[in-house]
Amino acid sequence: MSDAAPTPPKRRLWIILGFVLVAALAAAGWMRLHVDSSLEPLLPEKSDARKAVLFFRDSSFASKAVLWLRLKGDAPVSELYEAAEKAEKQLDPQLIKQVFRPPQESDAMDQAMSLLDRAPELLNEKDLAELNAGLTPDALKKRMRECYVQLTRPEGSFMQTIIRKDPLGVSARILGRLYALTNSMGFKVEVKDGRLMHTDGRQMLLAMETSSTATSLASSHALMDNLNKIAASAPPNVEIIPICAQIHTAQNQQLMQRDTHLAGTVNGIVFLLLFFIVSRDWRVGAVFLLPVISIGITIGLCALVFPNLSMMVIGISLTMAGSAVDYGIYVYTAVTMGKNSATDMRRIWRPLVISHLTTLGVFLALVFSAIPAYRQLGWVTGASLVLSLLSAMFLLPRLVRPGGKILLLGSGMPLTRWGKLMIPAVYIAAIVLAVSIFFATKTKFDTDLSHLDGISATVRQNEADFQKTWSRGDVEMGLLVVAGPSAEQAAEANDAISRIASQKFKEGQFVSLGSFWPSATTRHANVARWKAFWIPDRVAKLRADLAAAGEAYGFAADAFDPFFQIVTNPQTDQPPPPMLATMESQFTAKAGNEFQMLDSFPDTAENVETAQETIRDHPEAQVVSRRALGQAFATAASSETRLLVSISGIFIALFLLALTRSVVKSLIIMLPVLMGIIAMLGMLAMMGLSMNVVTVVAAVLVLALTSDYGVFAAYAWDNREPLLGQGMASMHLCALTTLVGTGALIFARHPALLMVGTSLTSGLLAGYLTAFMVIPGICKLIDKRPAPAVSASVLLGLMFLLTGCRSDPFQRPPLPALHNPDPAQIRESFSHATPDHFTSDDTVIIQAPFRDDMAVLGVLNVDRNAGTFELYGLNHLGVQFFHLGGDPSKIEIRFAVPPLMEQKEVLLSMARDTRSMYLDLNPPPNSNTSIGRTEVIYASKTADGTLSYEFGGEPTVLLEKRLDSFWGNKWRVRYFDYRPQDGKLFPRGIVMDNGHYHYRIIIKNRDWSAEQQ
């Protein structure tokens, strides 16, 4: 902590050396820093989400783009073709690798028919088995009838070629598979004049493979500009619409840039206003600069460990500067208001550290995440928060001028009065909380990432129109991607998976290029099988049987010669049909040196499950679909959320309990967090929005920031500050500076940023209002006598437990600053000022939860030298209720009326409390001392916990004595209104709060007299 005294030169040298070393290391880190703007670090390791996104990043599949050309009015189709030719010439060859050209339909027909000649290669084992089953005379007779009927149909003339090559009706399934493949593209495309035309003949597509992927910002922008330019220069009768994923990337980036500029401008203006209105002290700049410098140093240091730092990590780290600024504000207000920065820092270190640790707990939890970027975020932000705190505690006090002025700081009504006024707010908050919980339970997790897509309305409409115009159905297609180091190996792996898939998927749901054109290995195996099957005897028998079966319908003797030509002379190792090259552009892809086969299926829940089951034991395969990706993100987000909440919850609980030593105070501090999170979820539900990956991060930030408000408010109450006292004013400033930033995002156009703005603003606002209004109200309520009606409510049930937050029946005037206090001297003086042996007459009021107050007349006799005491409790008629007593070795109930004896443990506790109140009033000589501006605290460890004595005032007397354990105050006694009598000082009011039984003893002294020794 800062010290008012100058730092010794040697120590200063070490500090400077240390700083130079850290700065040098940070600079070295910055030199090797590489900012990773890709999505990769954001994806959980070994997850399906990661696989899917990396597929889109790396695969040539994602580099496709389309120009959709459509005729306006009655313009002739020739204009469409001319526009397409012109557009093609305008394509930037740096960006467009190739334009896909389907074969001429005349060639396609030839190629399709020639596929029947390749039946030996393309028919698999199952096909051959079915073919074998069709060789019986009855089956052949039936088949000849079918062929004859086909010839009588309108399309009959065109069927002849096929029937001649495939009298058994098996080879034609090759064409069926080819058709299924073209259908699986999911578009109403017809090939006309070597163009991809719509069935209406007035629209066409220019499909292209680009050299740009959707994950590359620069090339996405370049491609979007090129395509937009082509669209803008379309002829008057033709409309050209670009469709590609890269437009999404470019537009999202543009929109985010615009929104962040807006938010940055608003933030800047508000900070300037705050500067001029609130402080006008240039030193306030240090409050905002120190966290930024800390983050700069941390990023440099972390770059030594993580050379590839995620852009998101840097972005959120900078956002978290908002939380780190809170420390600075708290220190700035404390030091500015005070006269001695060392004393001020001693006074505020505890809330400051609590505020820090609650935030740090969240980011420490991130270190355990499966997401690399989250781990980086945990380290970077955690370290920067620590640095920010250290700079706020040790550096900032040296920069800030004590005794300065901050607008309105220190003014306003006392918090106790404010708390009274805010009691209704507690009930309102309880109602709001209930309503928010109701809505929050309705919040769902949205797995559809397209809802975070910031494309323009025009692009969105274009894509909807495109889907409506060209898509065959409403269901999108999913992909099953099979990879291999070579095209053939990928095809072989794909054959294996296709065989499994064909058994698991419903018929017609799974389409694979392999089902039509399998790998060379499979084709060779098919030919070998074919040859083995068609032994000469079988061929001769079929020829005879077929002639016999066809005779009834007049089939010519040579009608099926083309088929027998195929049977006896199967083709092997012929070049693939040219159409395959076109097909491969749709059903294969490449990622680096890896070859990929792309199988497709309708993207339904059932099919996604089947696909995932199919590839369970095939690490070379993955499922890529909108639904699967959404599920993968949801799974990842869900497991991450569980992990983060659990670990950060444990951290926060441990930190809070360790520092506050009070469960109750910890709960109060976390109240704004609870309200903030619940209100955030409720607001999302009320606005019809859902939780998603963005709001999970927002929730983490709400948790981190609102806990600060709780700390500041709780300690402001404890210190009996005015409404705009140092703690509360710090909270107002922290909330204002943060809310302005998040509030600006409410006007964001990008849905993800809008979501962030809405989530953060609602959460932070609720947290801030809770800290500002509800915490004082609750503290005040706890102070009031519990009424049965009130005690019925759950909220007040909690409040009755909050003994650490009760206000006092006695008022203590503001404590004067101590001038060079000497702890030993204070002990000594106080020891002399207190009577050793005395008798006092008191009114003793006992308050307990759920019970009426009990007032008795107390007669107390204390001998501090002997360590003995006796307390008589009498009613107003002088009838004795109880008689308690004790000495250094024991305490006992010497008498109690029967009803009170039923509460023997409570009476014994009261006896112990009496001893704590009146005996051992001087701290042990070996106590640790802490000197504040207005108080001196002595603390010593005992077997039961930490025993603390707080001295202050003029003359300096014992103000408070308490025993703290891990779970909070065991007991706390405060002394008020010391009055001199016979050269001694005696408190006129004493309040004892018992943390075990949650009762309070109030002693109002009426008279006392010293006993002569």
Next chain:
Amino acid sequence: MNKLPGLVSFFSALLVAALCGTTRAQAPSPATQPTSALVQAPLELITHVQKQLSTVDNVQADFVQIKNLVVLKHKLTIRGSFAMQKPDKVMWNVREPVKYAIRVEGEEVRQWDEDTNKVQIIHLGGDPTFKAISQQIQAWFLGNYKELAQSYDVYVLGNTPLTLRFVPRGNTMLGKLVSWIEVTFGPDERNIDKMQIHEAAGDTTVLNFTNTRLNQPIPKQTWEIPPR
């Protein structure tokens, strides 16, 4: 084991573009076509035919289709009837040598045959085969001959009755399948009396339409599937 839908769909979808589409004029007619002795149909004549056909809202007729196919030892004679109602309703009913019927109405196709005695319902969007058939029939009987003239060279073979020969243009799929199509119109050029398709492989199909009724109420049972 009827695998035809997939098979037919594939090339019928391609075929329909060639039959009905409006393609650009490309290469000149194949040299193999006997065009030198024929007279090119003037645009006025085509406009006239189209104008006459445009007065037709519905057609009913019987047909006899004679196919000379290399796969069969004999000529295949098919008898039946057909009906067509603008804008998109077509019935093709085969009575001999097998019973078969197909009805296209908007996007829905129903077909029936006596062997299976089942009505199969298909949507045009899901199978372009029947769309192609429907479009072909409508193109020839009610279609836009001006557009057809962009895909074919049209020659006049005779004026009484008017007989036109349509020779597919360019290296199209249709050109590979069909050498030419001859259409003989009725007396007032409002209907087709005869249609001959000469395939490139040498097969021929002749369709003779009789008992043609234009713009007369079509009995409800005409559209029934299975047919009565």
